[in-house]
Amino acid sequence: MRSVLTIMVLCATACTHADRPxxxxxxxxxxxxxxxTQRAKGTTVNFAMWAGDEERNRYFRSTIxxxxxxxxxxxxxxxxxxxxxxxxxxxxxxKGAGKxxxxxxxxxxxxxxxxxxxxxxxxxxxxxxxxxxxxxxxDAESRARDFGTSIEGYEAPWQKAQFVMAYDTARAAxxxxxxxxxxxxxxxxxxxxxxxxxxxxxxxxFLRHIxxxxxxxxxxxxxxxxxxxxxxxAEATIQYLTGIKPYLWRRGETYPATLxxxxxxxxxxxxxxxxxxxxxxxxxxxxxxxxxSTVRTFVxxxxxxxxxxxxxxxxxxxxxxxxxxxxxxxxxxxxxLGLSRALENPxxxxxxxxxxxxxxxxxxxxxxxxxxxxxxxxxxxxxEPDAGYLTRLEQDWLEKVLRQ
Amino acid sequence: xxxxxxxSLVLLGLFAGGVFLAVVQSTGFFAPIGEHAFTLTHYSAMLxxxxxxxxxxxxxxxxxxxxxxxxxxxxGLALSVRRLTGRWPLLNALVQVPIAVPHIVMAVLLLNxxxxxxxxxxxxxxxxxxxxPNEFPVLVNDRYSIGIVAAYVLKESPFIAVVALAxxxxxxxxxxxxxxxxxxxxWQRFRYVTFPMLAPAVVSxxxxxxxxxxxxxxxxxxxxxxxxxxxxxxxxxxxxxIDLTERPDxxxxxxxxxxxxxxxxxxxxxxxRVQIGExxxxx
Amino acid sequence: xxxxxITAGIAVAVTATAAIFPIALLAVWSxxxxxxxxxxxxxxxxxxxxxxxxxxxxxxxxxxxxxxWIAIVVTVISIAVALPAARALAWYDFxxxxxxxxxxxxxxxxxxxxxxxGVHGLFLRFGLTETVSGVILVHLIPAVPYTIxxxxxxxxxxxxxxxxxxxxxxxxxxxxxxxxxLPAIAPGLAIAAVFAFLISWSQYLFTVLIGGGQxxxxxxxxxxxxxxxxxxxxxxxxxxxxxxxxxxxAVTAKYLRNDA
Numbered sequence: 004m005r006s007v008l009t010i011m012v013l014c015a016t017a018c019t020h021a022d023r024p025x026x027x028x029x030x031x032x033x034x035x036x037x038x039x040t041q042r043a044k045g046t047t048v049n050f051a052m053w054a055g056d057e058e059r060n061r062y063f064r065s066t067i068x069x070x071x072x073x074x075x076x077x078x079x080x081x082x083x084x085x086x087x088x089x090x091x092x093x094x095x096x097x098k099g100a101g102k103x104x105x106x107x108x109x110x111x112x113x114x115x116x117x118x119x120x121x122x123x124x125x126x127x128x129x130x131x132x133x134x135x136x137x138x139x140x141x142d143a144e145s146r147a148r149d150f151g152t153s154i155e156g157y158e159a160p161w162q163k164a165q166f167v168m169a170y171d172t173a174r175a176a177x178x179x180x181x182x183x184x185x186x187x188x189x190x191x192x193x194x195x196x197x198x199x200x201x202x203x204x205x206x207x208x209f210l211r212h213i214x215x216x217x218x219x220x221x222x223x224x225x226x227x228x229x230x231x232x233x234x235x236x237a238e239a240t241i242q243y244l245t246g247i248k249p250y251l252w253r254r255g256e257t258y259p260a261t262l263x264x265x266x267x268x269x270x271x272x273x274x275x276x277x278x279x280x281x282x283x284x285x286x287x288x289x290x291x292x293x294x295x296s297t298v299r300t301f302v303x304x305x306x307x308x309x310x311x312x313x314x315x316x317x318x319x320x321x322x323x324x325x326x327x328x329x330x331x332x333x334x335x336x337x338x339x340l341g342l343s344r345a346l347e348n349p350x351x352x353x354x355x356x357x358x359x360x361x362x363x364x365x366x367x368x369x370x371x372x373x374x375x376x377x378x379x380x381x382x383x384x385x386x387e388p389d390a391g392y393l394t395r396l397e398q399d400w401l402e403k404v405l406r407q
Numbered sequence: 408x409x410x411x412x413x414x415s416l417v418l419l420g421l422f423a424g425g426v427f428l429a430v431v432q433s434t435g436f437f438a439p440i441g442e443h444a445f446t447l448t449h450y451s452a453m454l455x456x457x458x459x460x461x462x463x464x465x466x467x468x469x470x471x472x473x474x475x476x477x478x479x480x481x482x483g484l485a486l487s488v489r490r491l492t493g494r495w496p497l498l499n500a501l502v503q504v505p506i507a508v509p510h511i512v513m514a515v516l517l518l519n520x521x522x523x524x525x526x527x528x529x530x531x532x533x534x535x536x537x538x539x540p541n542e543f544p545v546l547v548n549d550r551y552s553i554g555i556v557a558a559y560v561l562k563e564s565p566f567i568a569v570v571a572l573a574x575x576x577x578x579x580x581x582x583x584x585x586x587x588x589x590x591x592x593x594w595q596r597f598r599y600v601t602f603p604m605l606a607p608a609v610v611s612x613x614x615x616x617x618x619x620x621x622x623x624x625x626x627x628x629x630x631x632x633x634x635x636x637x638x639x640x641x642x643x644x645x646x647x648x649i650d651l652t653e654r655p656d657x658x659x660x661x662x663x664x665x666x667x668x669x670x671x672x673x674x675x676x677x678x679x680r681v682q683i684g685e686x687x688x689x690x
Numbered sequence: 691x692x693x694x695x696i697t698a699g700i701a702v703a704v705t706a707t708a709a710i711f712p713i714a715l716l717a718v719w720s721x722x723x724x725x726x727x728x729x730x731x732x733x734x735x736x737x738x739x740x741x742x743x744x745x746x747x748x749x750x751x752x753x754x755x756x757x758x759w760i761a762i763v764v765t766v767i768s769i770a771v772a773l774p775a776a777r778a779l780a781w782y783d784f785x786x787x788x789x790x791x792x793x794x795x796x797x798x799x800x801x802x803x804x805x806x807x808g809v810h811g812l813f814l815r816f817g818l819t820e821t822v823s824g825v826i827l828v829h830l831i832p833a834v835p836y837t838i839x840x841x842x843x844x845x846x847x848x849x850x851x852x853x854x855x856x857x858x859x860x861x862x863x864x865x866x867x868x869x870x871x872l873p874a875i876a877p878g879l880a881i882a883a884v885f886a887f888l889i890s891w892s893q894y895l896f897t898v899l900i901g902g903g904q905x906x907x908x909x910x911x912x913x914x915x916x917x918x919x920x921x922x923x924x925x926x927x928x929x930x931x932x933x934x935x936x937x938x939x940a941v942t943a944k945y946l947r948n949d950a
Binding site: 049053055056060061080082084086092097101102261262263272292295 | 734736747810899903
């Protein structure tokens with residue numbers, strides 16, 4: 004009963020923000036960072052974060068929350084969400100109801116597709132990112148475009164992801180390292196390959212690799228949607244996909260609905276490959292006892308798609324000052340090192356922009372048995388095509404591959 | 408009338424208000440994508456969509472089959488449990504357990520038990536009946552929605568059993584005992600005494616079960632196929648789509664689904680002339 | 691006689707399996723490691739999932755407290771609201787009864803998505819989002835109709851004259867309720883209460899939208915881990931989730947018996 008009361012009291016303090024003027028994006032340009040840090044003192048930041056990962060929750064609730072409190076006197080309050088779309092829908096509704104300040108979220112973890120949606124509907128506060136002192140460590144590309152959408156300072160790069168495939172060395176000695184080799188492999192091993200059904204994020208990324216392949220990894224993929232380029236490459240992509248369909252698991256009559264389902268099929272020797280946007284996913288699964296210890300990951304020779312995930316501030320954030328300070332802290336070199344050490348994520352900051360000591364620390368980051376080195380991943384990093392390709396390809400896949 | 412006031416407040420104030428806003432958002436007033444004029448295009452587009460038609464057919468079929476099987480299993484369960492609680496008093500509690508298992512957990516359990524590499528397939532392997540997972544019959548994510556139906560029968564038959572057991576407890580065993588002294592056989596006692604007393608409650612709880620399955624998302628998402636999928640999955644997919652223009656479509660689809668279930672329940676109430684309060688029905 | 695005993699045995703076995711098997715499987719899963727085809731049992735065991743649930747980082751105990759608090763309040767309010775309505779429906783005829791009844795069913799049968807977004811919009815306008823009271827209110831939408839439906843059946847079997855007789859014998863309102871009404875409707879009341887509790891306890895969509903993650907309940911954590919694909923923690927959470935309802939069922943079980 005006491006804990007119930009505690010929660011209600013906590014909520015009463017955390018959920019009602021004192022009426023004080025919020026900083027506006029325009030004021031941000033004329034205000035010194037010190038002043039923002041001052042104003043953020045003693046505030047609570049509500050951070051909407053996907054919370055389905057044990058290690059991540061642990062790290063955020065302990066290390067990150069503690070350092071924010073100690074260094075900046077900011078309370079970090081995690082708002083767990085099962086899907087970023089939930090946060091976007093919530094912001095949409097708040098906008099619809101005219102809740103233009105005192106919103107329920109101060110900071111959201113977004114990635115390209117959701118960023119585009121949010122920006123399209125004017126759900127974001129900004130521009131702010133270029134005003135953050137720590138943004139200088141990140142490279143120009145990650146600050147300029149996210150899935151082809153211009154960022155314009157509405158989100159700050161935070162974590163890096165890159166598509167990898169997993170195979171089991173106990174079953175296959177050498178994995179197919181190109182889209183062509185994969186096709187040959189699939190036809191030679193009927194029923195042993197499948198991918199997660201789009202619009203699942205990872206399944207959709209798998210399709211984009213084939214699109215990039217047939218589009219010759221053209222740089223035009225990143226500069227807006229090019230209907231001609233799409234037409235040329237999509238035709239071959241759809242042909243490729245319908246061509247392998249009869250050789251897929253269950254003859255392509257069905258596809259795993261979630262990444263977890265594909266993991267399960269892979270772990271139980273129903274199919275021979277798994278895939279993920281997290282380069283360390285196989286190592287994590289091995290550590291949890293969900294994958295055999297003989298599993299390793301690989302990337303395609305021509306590269307695999309990688310992207311950044313970002314931190315953004317909702318248009319109606321009650322505490323933008325606190326969010327600014329928290330975001331600046333989260334994207335700092337210190338936190339990037341900490342996060343990569345704790346979760347074995349790829350290190351998001353280009354090594355060239357680091358001090359010699361930090362570079363050494365970044366190079367010494369631990370790596371799971373199935374995780375590729377940062378160098379190898381970086382050497383095979385391909386940029387995300389514009390989000391326009393994603394939506395059209397998913398639609399074409401639905402109509403021309405799935406429903407046939 | 409005063410007795411109904413608090414309940415009406417909850418239902419009208421909260422639920423009807425919510426539905427009203429949903430209707431508004433789906434008829435051309437979804438501001439984030441710049442819709443500011445009345446239109447029914449979201450509805451007409453949905454109704455003419457081939458995926459919608461296929462999904463509707465699939466949804467009705469799966470919901471109907473699951474409901475009928477759950478009702479039959481539930482009644483059977485209730486009758487045997489009632490007969491056995493004398494010797495096994497725990498049974499009344501046990502029979503309710505699956506009701507508490509969340510649908511999402513039940514779906515995950517089924518995936519791990521009856522999929523091609525699931526527990527049952529492993530037992531078959533251990534018994535030497537098969538050598539590789541793909542020799543095991545396809546029971547989840549399958550063409551015939553066997554997995555979905557299985558999940559619902561496991562989840563909903565205990566619900567129907569509990570309703571039936573409550574009814575049996577209320578009417579007691581006197582009528583059956585009387586029929587027995589008059590020389591009725593077991594089958595006759597069931598057919599002419601027990602069943603007529605149970606039927607209204609079982610049918611009305613089946614209507615709830617049907618409506619629930621009709622609108623469900625989690626189980627068909629995890630145990631169904633990506634295409635064609637049940638309506639709840641289609642609505643959810645559009646609702647969480649990165650393309651904002653699909654939001655009003657999703658809401659329109661949900662409203663359509665609500666209209667379909669509401670119409671069928673209305674028809675049921677009309678058709679059966681349920682006299683609320685005269686017969687011991689659930690409703 | 692022997693065939694009857696055999697069928698009885700089978701029935702007991704099936705029920706017990708259907709009930710115990712999921713729990714047993716979840717228990718094994720919460721400790722399992724390296725459980726791959728074609729192994730019947732895991733190759734390794736680990737207490738990782740349970741240690742995580744026990745650690746403050748999981749935020750499980752406050753979530754349990756919040757869930758319990760909300761579910762109990764929802765149960766009490768549902769019963770309080772449903773009792774008069776069920777009496778009216780069972781005993782009196784009034785114009786529009788059928789329509790009211792139909793209205794009552796709508797929240798039960800309409801897909802949650804149809805009302806959820808609208809309800810969220812409504813609550814935003816009243817400032818009820820992100821609050822425990824808002825979540826309690828929104829849980830009432832599905833809980834109240836179920837409770838009324840269950841209780842109406844109980845009142846139908848209960849003759850209003852009994853209350854009148856007790857009153858002519860000099861019993862006050864409270865004692866009529868205590869000694870006449872309550873015992874008569876107790877079985878239905880207990881089952882209705884358990885259902886109201888269960889409906890609130892397992893609510894996901896409404897809680898996410900209205901509570902917005904600020905009101906953290908157990909299903910929210912469970913769904914996050916299920917989507918994250920951590921099987922051991924999902925299984926452990928499912929067991930924690932099941933515990934209070936199974937306990938509640940032990941209470942209602944006695945009302946499902948013939949001699950009750």
